[in-house]
Amino acid sequence: MNIERFCVKFLARPGTTLDDAVFIEVFHEWIRRHTLPGILLDVADYRHVPDGPGIMLITHEINFAMDYSEGGFGLLAQRKLGQGTTQQERILELVRATVTFGALLEADPRVAGQLSLEGGAFQFLSNDRLALPNTADGFAAIRPDLEATAAVIYPGQAVSVARLDNDPRDRLTLVVQAGTVDMQTVAGAVGALV
Amino acid sequence: MLNGNQPKSTWKANLGDIIPLHLAQEIDEFETQMELRRQGKVDEKVFAEMRLRRGAYGQRYDNGRRHDGEKSQDIPFPNVELTKGPDTKWEAPGMQRIKIPYGGLNGEQMDVLADIAEEYSDSILHITTRQDIQLHFISLDDTPDMHRRLAAVDITTREACGNSVRNVTACPLAGICRDEAFDVTGYANETAHYFLGHRDVQDFGRKFKVAFSGCAQHPCGLTSMHDLGLIAKTRVVNGVEQKGFEMYVGGGLGAVPHLAKLFDEFVPAEELLPLSQAIARIYARYGEKRNRNKARIKFLVSKLGLEEFRRLVLEERQTLENDPDWTNWIEHIESYNEAALPEPAFGEPIELGEAFEQWQSTNVYRQRQAGFVAVTLALPLGDITSLQMRRLADITRRFTGDTARTTVEQNILLRWIHEADLPALYQALREINLHASGAQSIVDVTACPGTDTCKLGIASSRGLGGELCERLANKNLQYNEAVRDIRIKISGCFNSCSQHTVAEIGFFGSSRNINGFRVPHFQVILGGEWDNNAAHYGQTFGAVPSKRVPEVVDHLLTLYMEERQNGEKFREYIARRGKKAIKAEIDRFTSVPSYNEDHSYYADWADAREFTIGDIGVGECAGEVVSLTDFGIALAEGLQFEAQVAIEKTTDQTSVDNAARLALEAMVSAAQALIKVENIDVSNDPAVIVDEFKTRFYDTELFFDPYAKGKFAHYLFNAYEHRDKPKTLDIALRLIEEAGLFIEASHACNERLQAAQLIAPVNPFTELLSRKVTAVSA
Numbered sequence: 001m002n003i004e005r006f007c008v009k010f011l012a013r014p015g016t017t018l019d020d021a022v023f024i025e026v027f028h029e030w031i032r033r034h035t036l037p038g039i040l041l042d043v044a045d046y047r048h049v050p051d052g053p054g055i056m057l058i059t060h061e062i063n064f065a066m067d068y069s070e071g072g073f074g075l076l077a078q079r080k081l082g083q084g085t086t087q088q089e090r091i092l093e094l095v096r097a098t099v100t101f102g103a104l105l106e107a108d109p110r111v112a113g114q115l116s117l118e119g120g121a122f123q124f125l126s127n128d129r130l131a132l133p134n135t136a137d138g139f140a141a142i143r144p145d146l147e148a149t150a151a152v153i154y155p156g157q158a159v160s161v162a163r164l165d166n167d168p169r170d171r172l173t174l175v176v177q178a179g180t181v182d183m184q185t186v187a188g189a190v191g192a193l194v
Numbered sequence: 195m196l197n198g199n200q201p202k203s204t205w206k207a208n209l210g211d212i213i214p215l216h217l218a219q220e221i222d223e224f225e226t227q228m229e230l231r232r233q234g235k236v237d238e239k240v241f242a243e244m245r246l247r248r249g250a251y252g253q254r255y256d257n258g259r260r261h262d263g264e265k266s267q268d269i270p271f272p273n274v275e276l277t278k279g280p281d282t283k284w285e286a287p288g289m290q291r292i293k294i295p296y297g298g299l300n301g302e303q304m305d306v307l308a309d310i311a312e313e314y315s316d317s318i319l320h321i322t323t324r325q326d327i328q329l330h331f332i333s334l335d336d337t338p339d340m341h342r343r344l345a346a347v348d349i350t351t352r353e354a355c356g357n358s359v360r361n362v363t364a365c366p367l368a369g370i371c372r373d374e375a376f377d378v379t380g381y382a383n384e385t386a387h388y389f390l391g392h393r394d395v396q397d398f399g400r401k402f403k404v405a406f407s408g409c410a411q412h413p414c415g416l417t418s419m420h421d422l423g424l425i426a427k428t429r430v431v432n433g434v435e436q437k438g439f440e441m442y443v444g445g446g447l448g449a450v451p452h453l454a455k456l457f458d459e460f461v462p463a464e465e466l467l468p469l470s471q472a473i474a475r476i477y478a479r480y481g482e483k484r485n486r487n488k489a490r491i492k493f494l495v496s497k498l499g500l501e502e503f504r505r506l507v508l509e510e511r512q513t514l515e516n517d518p519d520w521t522n523w524i525e526h527i528e529s530y531n532e533a534a535l536p537e538p539a540f541g542e543p544i545e546l547g548e549a550f551e552q553w554q555s556t557n558v559y560r561q562r563q564a565g566f567v568a569v570t571l572a573l574p575l576g577d578i579t580s581l582q583m584r585r586l587a588d589i590t591r592r593f594t595g596d597t598a599r600t601t602v603e604q605n606i607l608l609r610w611i612h613e614a615d616l617p618a619l620y621q622a623l624r625e626i627n628l629h630a631s632g633a634q635s636i637v638d639v640t641a642c643p644g645t646d647t648c649k650l651g652i653a654s655s656r657g658l659g660g661e662l663c664e665r666l667a668n669k670n671l672q673y674n675e676a677v678r679d680i681r682i683k684i685s686g687c688f689n690s691c692s693q694h695t696v697a698e699i700g701f702f703g704s705s706r707n708i709n710g711f712r713v714p715h716f717q718v719i720l721g722g723e724w725d726n727n728a729a730h731y732g733q734t735f736g737a738v739p740s741k742r743v744p745e746v747v748d749h750l751l752t753l754y755m756e757e758r759q760n761g762e763k764f765r766e767y768i769a770r771r772g773k774k775a776i777k778a779e780i781d782r783f784t785s786v787p788s789y790n791e792d793h794s795y796y797a798d799w800a801d802a803r804e805f806t807i808g809d810i811g812v813g814e815c816a817g818e819v820v821s822l823t824d825f826g827i828a829l830a831e832g833l834q835f836e837a838q839v840a841i842e843k844t845t846d847q848t849s850v851d852n853a854a855r856l857a858l859e860a861m862v863s864a865a866q867a868l869i870k871v872e873n874i875d876v877s878n879d880p881a882v883i884v885d886e887f888k889t890r891f892y893d894t895e896l897f898f899d900p901y902a903k904g905k906f907a908h909y910l911f912n913a914y915e916h917r918d919k920p921k922t923l924d925i926a927l928r929l930i931e932e933a934g935l936f937i938e939a940s941h942a943c944n945e946r947l948q949a950a951q952l953i954a955p956v957n958p959f960t961e962l963l964s965r966k967v968t969a970v971s972a
């Protein structure tokens with residue numbers, strides 16, 4: 001399986017008390033200071049859209065969104081392009097970028113204690129209907145890559161990889177589930193730069 | 195397909211049999227042009243126009259620079275030397291405009307729009323003020339596939355931008371409206387398709403916008419502000435009813451708004467296309483090509499005069515060779531009739547409570563056809579997510595005969611709903627969070643893209659729009675009879691993309707220098723008329739700091755509610771109170787706390803970056819000169835205001851002459867203020883000022899707007915040159931508008947001078963000259 005466009009989403013744990021406006025400030029600062037790897041471009045504000053992508057940090061490689069779409073509030077990372085010659089490398093790279101983002105955000109003084117992301121589970125969304133459609137075949141084609149990647153992300157843990165039963169026109173979505181794990185721990189496992 | 199051993203499938207191969215051949219070829223050609231551009235075999239300017247004609251626009255920061263609040267930084271795009279237009283990096287994200295003639299969509303198209311928004315954009319679809327759909331943050335490399343997927347469901351992006359016939363718009367109520375002469379849907383669509391790619395529309399100096407309206411009294415079509423506006427009309431000839439159009443030409447918003455002029459009282463349907471074609475040919479032949487600021491057809495009509503323009507068009511019409519495509523569609527026009535589902539989809543009553551009642555009171559329109567209603571989905575700032583769009587496609591199929599329309603107020607309209615289905619429809623919309631009430635009301639604020647994504651944006655129109663929406667909705671003003679129909683429209687700069695000049699309350703972004711700090715501002719425009727196809731344009735009342743706009747809106751609404759007489763409309767109230775009185779009310783909100791007291795005023799809405807460059811280390815001398823300049827420009831603003839007051843109540847010749855004189859004085863005074871940056875001893879003689887302004891600011895291009903170039907300077911030169919010619923009311927009004935823009939441009943120029951000086955504390959004038967800076971990106 002070889003796709004470039006896909007997403008991962010880590011949900012927020014219940015109890016988030018933050019005003020989303022804080023993200024605007026944080027993300028602008030990250031751009032100014034080049035806090036994240038990659039080419040950081042801009043902040044997009046979609047707070048007015050119900051069930052929308054909230055506040056986004058747009059980079060050349062990835063669109064990060066503090067996203068409210070179906071399934072709940074969380075950190076969604078939409079990969080547009082990037083490194084990695086195998087699919088597993090590419091997935092791992094996106095997870096690494098996302099947990100770097102998540103761990104940094106949780107640790108920011110303006111956010112700390114008010115937002116906690118669940119690192120022990122994530123969704124994988126195919127964002128290429130042509131190469132990886134929302135079908136049983138699509139699921140079968142990507143599943144081994146996700147299982148292998150999950151073993152790296154959650155070493156020594158039992159992990160399940162299941163297909164989300166959604167509208168066939170929506171994106172193929174796989175739910176990768178380990179136990180309860182903090183972002184920081186996942187970051188450590190995947191060698192993220194935090 | 196999923197097996198790595200099989201040949202890789204592409205959208206091109208996949209959709210090859212589905213896409214109409216001519217559309218497929220156009221997209222292939224564009225892909226080839228992209229490749230040639232990558233190889234440096236097509237000039238960047240030429241490529242830019244090709245790209246625009248495919249609807250692929252540039253987007254903010256695509257010159258590879260972005261101000262981060264402290265300084266301007268280079269964005270290290272890969273292949274940074276590869277461009278897709280002058281100073282436009284290939285790899286930078288762009289905007290895709292998707293043309294939706296008359297706003298008509300079906301479920302299948304909505305499905306595909308949802309898919310491409312997810313895969314190539316940020317999962318947001320934006321409905322525009324001309325019924326188009328826009329996607330942002332698009333990679334140019336993705337566009338050919340995206341265009342193919344759209345073409346497969348009969349959507350083309352061709353000529354969505356660029357100097358050609360733009361999307362043809364029409365009242366979203368066409369066919370169901372209680373007041374229309376007849377359904378204009380088919381006429382709009384046939385006009386759009388006739389001109390799409392037509393050889394006669396490829397050589398325009400500028401864009402050409404066409405709009406259809408079913409009646410003269412309602413605003414839905416906005417025909418008065420279009421290059422070509424058509425209002426449905428019928429007449430009886432020898433006992434037979436004939437369909438046709440009242441035809442208007444030369445309307446337009448933009449920096450100086452023009453109301454369209456009546457070209458013909460009745461153009462029979464058979465003559466619609468040939469006559470429009472003749473107009474297009476005359477425009478292509480005689481319209482301005484070099485100076486894009488004078489290139490819209492409104493300037494040609496003004497220059498020639500309506501009579502001469504009409505004569506040329508009618509003469510041209512005679513020479514046209516008969517084209518069967520002019521009329522062969524008329525006999526099938528009935529095929530555009532839409533119908534409802536034969537039976538209600540659900541029909542059972544459901545108890546839904548007060549929220550449902552309120553929603554019904556603001557979002558539901560009773561159709562001409564008894565038992566049916568049309569429902570507006572109030573999209574916040576015109577945005578809808580891809581998931582909502584896909585669910586909405588299902589709802590459209592479930593409750594209607596599979597049709598929906600986008601509206602110029604950035605919403606979506608579902609038509610032909612069985613009245614009995616309303617509760618079930620409301621429930622379905624609530625499930626996807628598209629059940630907001632207050633459609634087309636005061637809370638349904640319209641905003642252009644502004645600084646979010648537009649390269650020309652000065653202030654954050656969407657940030658302000660989001661803020662106002664929320665505040666007004668929290669006060670439930672959408673249910674308040676007195677104010678609910680007041681429209682608020684916000685543009686990020688003077689270009690009027692939100693159509694703010696026809697709103698009761700409009701704003702456009704500008705910036706002011708306060709004690710050496712830049713502060714985002716909005717010009718307040720009041721008294722536009724949305725009704726009667728946007729028959730009146732509003733007038734400016736001065737700029738207020740962006741962060742104080744909500745206070746201004748509150749104050750104006752309170753005044754209006756307290757003081758209105760005999761149910762007068764907001765516009766009538768403003769006119770009765772008079773410019774001076776209303777301006778005094780607005781002026782109460784022009785001050786800002788000092789930077790140290792509260793620096794939130796020095797950043798824009800929804801943007802944490804400082805609008806300014808922090809603590810400034812300017813030399814005393816420059817500071818002094820600059821403040822003199824600020825002072826002088828403020829004086830000019832006063833004069834421009836006086837000019838407006840002069841003809842507010844009386845329009846006799848003396849008042850008109852007075853107004854024209856004051857408008858010119860305002861421009862001269864602003865020019866003089868600018869000259870003071872360099873020559874503090876500038877003379878008071880207008881002739882010397884105009885001359886000196888020309889050598890110091892025009893010839894050097896220091897005064898040039900990055901986009902409009904020397905346009906605003908010409909307002910001064912022309913006004914001065916023709917100062918002794920007789921003045922009509924129209925001329926005086928135009929001079930006042932121009933003076934306002936000239937003053938805006940002076941502010942901007944002054945800021946550029948200061949900003950450049952902030953970077954290097956030397957004489958800003960010589961410094962700028964040596965670097966030929968016309969704009970400091972911010």
Ligand code: HEM
Nearest residue numbers: 251322323324446447448449490643648649650689690691
């Ligand atoms: C990339 C960002 C944009 C640029 C550079 C741009 C540029 C301009 C300019 C220069 C004008 C004045 C035209 C004239 O009369 O000569 C204008 C007007 C207008 N634009 Fe835009 N625009 C942009 C985005 C948009 C968007 C997103 C919309 C919404 C569909 C829009 C809709 C309009 C409308 C309705 C007008 C009024 C002019 C008329 O109808 O006569 N523009 N734009």
Ligand code: SF4
Nearest residue numbers: 642648651686687691
């Ligand atoms: S009004 Fe100005 S800021 Fe807004 S979209 Fe038009 S050009 Fe851009």
